[in-house]
Amino acid sequence: MPQLNGGGGDDLGANDELISFKDEGEQEEKISENVSAERDLADVKSSLVNESENNSSSSDCEQTDRRPQPGAQRGSSARQSPSFAEGTSSRVCVMSSVARGCVYSVLLSAAPRRQQHGGLFKTPPYAGYPFLMIPDLTNPYSPGARTYLPMKWPLLDISGAAALKDSRPTTPGHASNKVPVVQPPPHMHPLTPLITYSNDRFSPRAPPAHLSPDVLDPKTGIPRTPHASELTPYYPLSPGAVGQITHPLGWLVPHLTLSVSPTVSLSLVSGHFSPHMTPPPALRQTGHTHPVLTSPSIKQETSNNDDGASDSAHANATAPPKEAELKPHIKKPLNAFMLYMKEMRAKVVAECTLKESAAINQILGRRWHSLSREEQAKYYELARKERQLHSQLYPGWSARDNYGKRKKRKRENKPEFKPEDKFSPQTKKLCVAYLSPAETACGSPTSSHCSMLDSPDTPSVALASPAAPAPTHSEQAQPLSLTTKPDSRVQHAHFALPTKASSSGSSPYSQPGSSLPRPLPLLTLPAGLPFNHVAVSSQHAVQLQPLSLVTKPAD
């Protein structure tokens, strides 16, 4: 039982949770949230304006069919990108012309919605509310299997702060949001606070008792919050793992059960859980039975793991090839951005009626970069914990194990590069995301919402890995979004500083002292200055050089 007691739990994040994350700054955070939301909208609007002003021929981006068309369309709009960079304080991002159209259509649809609901974009759903990562009963590495509970970060204010949170007037827009995507999938059960990395522990045929409908609140039909004693036995682990491994988030559970309101519990249910801890109407009304009780078609990546696949990780190492085919597919743990994306997707979709994931992901990517470092830190921490849990549950698993399990990797054979095709979809895409005035003003090093781009001296960094000393500035890294990232496969053209810890791998958490990615250097480009002419520093200048890679042929 490596980490059941004492120091074992430390590296699982026992200490960092004790650090008050933002009790004091909560109000400030709320303000900043609103500012961020306003800025977000303004940003997009500004982008729209700029787009219309600078790129009158970008209508192709607004086509109903935004799918990239080969050749001319992509190329033409992409070639305009340099002009985008001019006259604006610009942040270059990876965004195809197609995506720009998506963003704008998002804007177009989002703005009126915001008026209707009075609050869309207003509250970043989980700013300040890291969610409890709670993989679903079936398989955390199956679609929809992970559920995340937005929670106050320290989770130690059992006294009712959580309740206050729950009752906090969040976003009216979401409260009245009728967009179905925000609702949990029908097969999700409200009470899924089980961290199950092995999908076999909780066979659909044998749901845990506390998941049965009889735990529903008789008044509301909402599943009541089970007592801690009801929950803990259902920790996810495989038979061998149970009792041996303390879930990295195990520290959360007691608090969860003590402080989380039923509505919060409901939030556990869905991959699309309401960010506002409010159960979807359907759920509130019906109580909802657990999917595993009603849906025999839970997608499981294991074909035959009712009970015997729990040791799949170990089986992976020893199973003969034939059995290996039957092994469950152990998915990679989600990284911080994936966690963020998973949380925010529904909201973005709800806000903009856009469903094309490619476009949504671009928006999410942009929002991700607009998050403060503190906000991102929460996701990094969650990702770190998930990786820890994953590594504990599947000690022998390697990301390499999943290689080749997808049919074919896209862009395996890149088309031969031609100068006129330099922005072809298969090669590189350059996009300039415009900064709104507010965002431009964020060039100020003191701007909290641009902290990601700012000097990294924020105390919150220690939260991500309290066991480790607060990362130095040089140790913190954020993948610099100021990137043309045309195609990493073609060539890395990031402006990011070296992201690796001095003596560790690429993971910012792999090194005890580097709990967070390194901060982004402030790379606000002067207006009117062509982006690729900006040399931030000698080091960055070197990194900036590859910007021209956008026009370089791929080798």
Place this chain on the structure above:
DNA sequence: GGACCTTTGAAGGGG
């Protein structure tokens, strides 16, 4: 039906 698109981050192999 499955690949593709799109995002960022993590991981691992190769040089």
Place this chain on the structure above:
DNA sequence: CCCCTTCAAAGGTCC
């Protein structure tokens, strides 16, 4: 140690 590739989620789109 750096570079590169692959995969993770997601859902519309295309073949």
